[in-house]
Amino acid sequence: MAERQQESGLIEEVIGIYFHSKVTKGGRNLSCAALVTVGDGRGRVGIGYGRAAGVPMAVEKGTKIARNKMMRVPMVGDTIAHEVTGHHASSRVILKPATPGTGVKAGGTVRAIMRAAGVHNVLSKVFGNTNAINVAKATAEALQKLQSRETVEALRGVRVNLFHPQAQEPEGAVQRPQGAAQEAEAASP
Numbered sequence: 739m740a741e742r743q744q745e746s747g748l749i750e751e752v753i754g755i756y757f758h759s760k761v762t763k764g765g766r767n768l769s770c771a772a773l774v775t776v777g778d779g780r781g782r783v784g785i786g787y788g789r790a791a792g793v794p795m796a797v798e799k800g801t802k803i804a805r806n807k808m809m810r811v812p813m814v815g816d817t818i819a820h821e822v823t824g825h826h827a828s829s830r831v832i833l834k835p836a837t838p839g840t841g842v843k844a845g846g847t848v849r850a851i852m853r854a855a856g857v858h859n860v861l862s863k864v865f866g867n868t869n870a871i872n873v874a875k876a877t878a879e880a881l882q883k884l885q886s887r888e889t890v891e892a893l894r895g896v897r898v899n900l901f902h903p904q905a906q907e908p909e910g911a912v913q914r915p916q917g918a919a920q921e922a923e924a925a926s927p
Contacts, residue, residue, distance in 0.1 A: 750776050750801055751850045753785075754870045755793055773871055774800035776808065777854025783881065784808035785851065785874050809878075812886035815904030816858040819887070824880025829872035833880050834861040837903040847873040855881070859904075 753773040760767045770793045777783035784807040788799025812819040817835040824831045831848060836859040842852050844862040847870045852860055864873055891898050 747778060748776050748805070749779050749854045750774060750804075751854055752797055752800075753847055753850050753874060755796070758789075770796040772796040772800040773874060774804050775851050775854045775874070776801055776804040777851075777856065779854070779856040781811045781813050781856055782808050783811060783851060783855035785878050787871065807878075809882055811855045811857065811881050812884045812889070813857065814887075814900070814902050816856070817860055817904055818857060818881075819884050820902070822880045822883050824876040824878070824883065826875035826879055827869075827872045828867040829869065829876045830865040831873060831876040831880050832863045832865070833877070835859070835903055836861050845873070846870075848877050851877050851881075 751774070753775060756771040756773075758769045758771065760769070769789060769791055771787060771789040772793065773785070773787050774797060775783060775785045784804040786800040786803030786805075786807060788796045788801070788803055790796040790799055814835065815838065818833055819835070821832070821834045824833075833848075836843070838859055840859045840861065842849050842858065842860055842862075844852060844860065845864060845868070848862045848864065851874065852862075862877075864876075867873075885893075887898050887900050
């Protein structure tokens with residue numbers, strides 16, 4: 739997987755290159771396809787699948803498609819906002835937020851997409867088919883399902899308490915109840 743930083747500040751990473759051949763009466767026709775992810779490293783990412791006669795043209799097409807399909811990823815700190823599942827074909831991807839220092843615990847396809855999005859701490863698991871194209875599309879679906887705290891509060895019309903590994907409560911929010919051991923630590927000098 740090749741990673742390039744472009745002049746526009748976008749991170750472009752090629753997840754996979756595929757070769758297809760079609761047999762005709764005049765011989766074999768070869769074509770190439772490239773699965774590419776593009777992100778800004780600050781919460782925006784897109785994936786694209788480009789097909790062309792040569793590898794450079796396929797990568798260029800995939801990059802253009804990925805730029806057009808860029809979406810915002812709601813983040814809390816440097817991880818995703820909440821646990822989410824994405825499906826595509828027979829692939830299922832589960833993404834979970836993680837505490838600082840965990841890193842990106844994911845396979846190659848999910849790792850590339852998270853790196854392009856700027857997510858530094860996340861846990862993931864892929865179930866079913868592990869084809870890179872299906873996994874990438876399932877990951878993109880999961881990222882589209884993410885919602886920020888503000889969005890959920892606006893939809894529900896109530897204040898939402900976020901129990902998240904990296905959450906900081908907004909001013910005026912109710913504090914989480916403490917256990918007996920934590921109360922004893924707080925009471926001792």
